[in-house]
Amino acid sequence: MAVYTPVGAEAVAALLLRYDVGELISLKGIAEGVENTNFFVETNQSKFILTLYEKRVDPGDLPFFYAMLGHLHNAGCMVPRFITDRQGEYLQQVCGRPACLIEFLLGVSVSSPTTAQAAATGAALGDMHRALQDFLPIRVNSLGLAALRPLMQRCGAQDLDAITPGLARRIAAECAFIEGHWPGHLPKSAIHADLFPDNVLMRGDVVSGLIDFYFACTDIRAYDLAVTHAAWSFSSDGSQYYPALGDAIVAGYSNQFGLTADVRRAMPTLARAACLRFLLTRCYDWINTPPSAIVTRKDPIAFLNRLDYYTANPDIFGQSE
Amino acid sequence: MAVYTPVGAEAVAALLLRYDVGELISLKGIAEGVENTNFFVETNQSKFILTLYEKRVDPGDLPFFYAMLGHLHNAGCMVPRFITDRQGEYLQQVCGRPACLIEFLLGVSVSSPTTAQAAATGAALGDMHRALQDFLPIRVNSLGLAALRPLMQRCGAQDLDAITPGLARRIAAECAFIEGHWPGHLPKSAIHADLFPDNVLMRGDVVSGLIDFYFACTDIRAYDLAVTHAAWSFSSDGSQYYPALGDAIVAGYSNQFGLTADVRRAMPTLARAACLRFLLTRCYDWINTPPSAIVTRKDPIAFLNRLDYYTANPDIFGQSE
Numbered sequence: 001m002a003v004y005t006p007v008g009a010e011a012v013a014a015l016l017l018r019y020d021v022g023e024l025i026s027l028k029g030i031a032e033g034v035e036n037t038n039f040f041v042e043t044n045q046s047k048f049i050l051t052l053y054e055k056r057v058d059p060g061d062l063p064f065f066y067a068m069l070g071h072l073h074n075a076g077c078m079v080p081r082f083i084t085d086r087q088g089e090y091l092q093q094v095c096g097r098p099a100c101l102i103e104f105l106l107g108v109s110v111s112s113p114t115t116a117q118a119a120a121t122g123a124a125l126g127d128m129h130r131a132l133q134d135f136l137p138i139r140v141n142s143l144g145l146a147a148l149r150p151l152m153q154r155c156g157a158q159d160l161d162a163i164t165p166g167l168a169r170r171i172a173a174e175c176a177f178i179e180g181h182w183p184g185h186l187p188k189s190a191i192h193a194d195l196f197p198d199n200v201l202m203r204g205d206v207v208s209g210l211i212d213f214y215f216a217c218t219d220i221r222a223y224d225l226a227v228t229h230a231a232w233s234f235s236s237d238g239s240q241y242y243p244a245l246g247d248a249i250v251a252g253y254s255n256q257f258g259l260t261a262d263v264r265r266a267m268p269t270l271a272r273a274a275c276l277r278f279l280l281t282r283c284y285d286w287i288n289t290p291p292s293a294i295v296t297r298k299d300p301i302a303f304l305n306r307l308d309y310y311t312a313n314p315d316i317f318g319q320s321e
Numbered sequence: 322m323a324v325y326t327p328v329g330a331e332a333v334a335a336l337l338l339r340y341d342v343g344e345l346i347s348l349k350g351i352a353e354g355v356e357n358t359n360f361f362v363e364t365n366q367s368k369f370i371l372t373l374y375e376k377r378v379d380p381g382d383l384p385f386f387y388a389m390l391g392h393l394h395n396a397g398c399m400v401p402r403f404i405t406d407r408q409g410e411y412l413q414q415v416c417g418r419p420a421c422l423i424e425f426l427l428g429v430s431v432s433s434p435t436t437a438q439a440a441a442t443g444a445a446l447g448d449m450h451r452a453l454q455d456f457l458p459i460r461v462n463s464l465g466l467a468a469l470r471p472l473m474q475r476c477g478a479q480d481l482d483a484i485t486p487g488l489a490r491r492i493a494a495e496c497a498f499i500e501g502h503w504p505g506h507l508p509k510s511a512i513h514a515d516l517f518p519d520n521v522l523m524r525g526d527v528v529s530g531l532i533d534f535y536f537a538c539t540d541i542r543a544y545d546l547a548v549t550h551a552a553w554s555f556s557s558d559g560s561q562y563y564p565a566l567g568d569a570i571v572a573g574y575s576n577q578f579g580l581t582a583d584v585r586r587a588m589p590t591l592a593r594a595a596c597l598r599f600l601l602t603r604c605y606d607w608i609n610t611p612p613s614a615i616v617t618r619k620d621p622i623a624f625l626n627r628l629d630y631y632t633a634n635p636d637i638f639g640q641s642e
Contacts, residue, residue: 008432025524027429028361031350040349040361042427106363108348111329203346 004054005037005095012041012050015094018085019101021045036214037097040104047104048083052097057214059091059098064139065213066090068132068190075131078124078201078209080105107201107208116205118232118245122252124207125195125228129221129257132190141193141217143277145182149175151280159287163300171280174307178273183220183266191224192216196231222263225253226270230278230306238305246316267317268310275307325375326358326416333362333371336415339406340422342366357535358418361425368425369404373418378535380412380419385460386534387411389453389511396452399445399522399530401426428522428529437526439553439566443573445528446516446549450542450578453511462514462538464598466503470496472601480608484621492601495628499594504541504587512545513537517552543584546574547591551599551627559626567637588638589631596628 006029013024022045030038030049037052053059065082072079080103082090092099110117141147152160152175157168192199194215201209233246250267253259282300289297310316327350334345343366351359351370358373374380386403393400401424403411413420431438462468473481473496478489513520515536522530554567571588574580603621610618631637 009429010432013429024429025427028349029352030361031352040351106346108330108334108345111331 005052005097007095049102049104052094052099064137067137071135072131077128077131105201105209107203109198115244115248118248119252120205120207121200122249123256126253126256135190139217141219144219155283174276181269186220189221191219195228223270226274230271230274234306238302241309264317268314271310275303279303326373328416370423370425373415373420385458388458389537392456393452398449398452426522426530428524430519436565436569439569440573441526441528442521443570444577447574447577456511460538462540465540476604495597502590507541510542512540516549544591548595551592551595555627559623562630585638589635592631596624600624
């Protein structure tokens with residue numbers, strides 16, 4: 001969300017010489033994405049994002065992302081491609097950091113989605129899942145089912161209860177529930193796994209880009225829909241569920257990709273799992289980030305509220321096709 | 322240097338409806354400038370910077386800046402204009418902050434200037450001074466001669482000496498020197514007063530924009546040249562003076578605007594005053610900014626080193642025309 005590594009225009013101009021992308025004419029550090037350093041780069045030919053990977057992204061995972069975005073692009077999905085240099089290389093070193101040049105897509109992220117925008121996002125997700133049916137590379141979800149309990153333990157019961165009393169017990173019970181009800185029989189696929197409104201570029205009601213694939217992985221396909229539903233259908237503090245948005249996400253997706261009765265039945269559990277994942281990572285960041293740090297801490301309670309809602313309202317996804 | 326106030330795409334799209342600038346198609350928070358929040362805004366017609374003024378800029382000073390940049394633009398200087406809405410207004414309110422839409426200029430800020438780039442910058446400064454000879458509005462330099470001693474006192478001797486032993490005494494002596502030798506007889510003008518490499522956009526060796534006029538004010542014209550010289554002619558830690566760069570700044574300026582013997586004689590004092598101004602504001606920020614804060618603290622010693630150099634080498638500007 002900030003520029004962690006300053007990079008001079010000379011260094012970027014020199015880097016661009018490795019590519020067939022024209023000459024540098026503008027360079028701005030931008031506040032975007034996970035904990036990477038991002039620059040908006042304009043050349044006399046096109047626009048790009050230059051990303052320096054600071055810590056959260058393991059460079060060993062980058063080939064999965066190159067492949068996934070290339071595959072999606074070839075299938076007609078609106079995603080930013082990684083750009084290769086003249087030697088065909090994606091990965092560069094800039095100021096000692098692994099770095100990639102990435103296509104820049106127009107569009108803006110909405111803060112308060114309309115029903116039409118939610119429907120378009122559900123449809124774009126379904127479209128992406130369709131395109132990924134023949135995508136074979138595998139990346140384990142490092143924040144999937146198996147990661148939840150260890151993450152809870154790394155947070156520690158005392159620190160969790162300091163966030164809000166009773167949280168440790170609540171999370172432990174929820175972990176047990178998810179582990180006991182995980183719909184492991186459902187189809188797996190490459191998924192985005194983080195399709196918050198921040199990561200969807202729109203022009204009006206039209207999706208112009210799905211971005212920030214750094215949590216993309218292989219997991220139950222419908223878990224992606226659950227994450228998207230949890231991310232799009234509530235007020236940002238999670239205190240208010242907007243049924244019209246939730247229904248639009250599901251309808252948009254279902255129209256594009258379909259939704260089996262099996263998946264529909266599993267959605268409440270998958271939505272609870274999605275909430276637990278974001279609740280836990282936000283708790284972990286909350287506990288381990290000093291309040292004065294450069295990174296803004298996101299409130300964990302926003303996902304506890306969503307978890308409460310899905311737990312109390314298992315019928316919102318309907319029971320049949 | 323960061324996004325202090327998050328602004329949603331909906332709010333920016335609504336703001337743009339007040340202007341004749343087209344429709345929002347991209348919005349990115351950018352890390353740039355003094356302590357404002359800046360967004361890169363692209364519409365289907367053009368590109369802009371949207372600035373929200375957080376604290377350092379007094380909205381009461383904005384009319385001076387609108388006028389100065391409009392005047393410079395009309396005179397053919399490469400500066401970003403403030404954009405008026407359909408009612409002719411520059412000043413807006415966005416998320417509770419005073420805000421302005423400003424022209425976006427292409428070009429990059431260099432980190433390690435070449436001699437040709439320094440000469441072009443000196444010439445652009447001279448060109449700007451020529452254009453400002455008939456610009457009448459006045460803004461007092463809030464960091465000018467009269468501000469140095471109070472700023473030193475607000476820092477406090479103990480805190481100054483904690484930065485480096487003996488600093489308080491050194492600064493007090495330098496204040497006395499500047500006060501005793503200030504060339505108050507030299508011509509005054511509107512000046513930029515902060516023309517660091519960050520604030521000069523270049524395409525190759527050509528200046529494509531002078532930006533960030535938020536310290537612009539009325540003061541001795543040649544003080545602007547002194548600031549520019551101090552900002553461009555040293556290694557960033559101030560330990561190394563590059564005569565070729567310093568000479569290029571002065572020659573570029575002199576070719577464009579001329580340099581009287583009077584001004585040349587005063588340059589060593591003005592350069593010391595420029596160093597003292599940046600030394601003091603950096604000391605003040607150093608003392609008053611926690612190390613973990615979101616704002617990067619700039620090292621005061623970089624300007625103590627420059628001050629030492631100018632004090633020891635008063636002949637670098639030459640003694641005659």
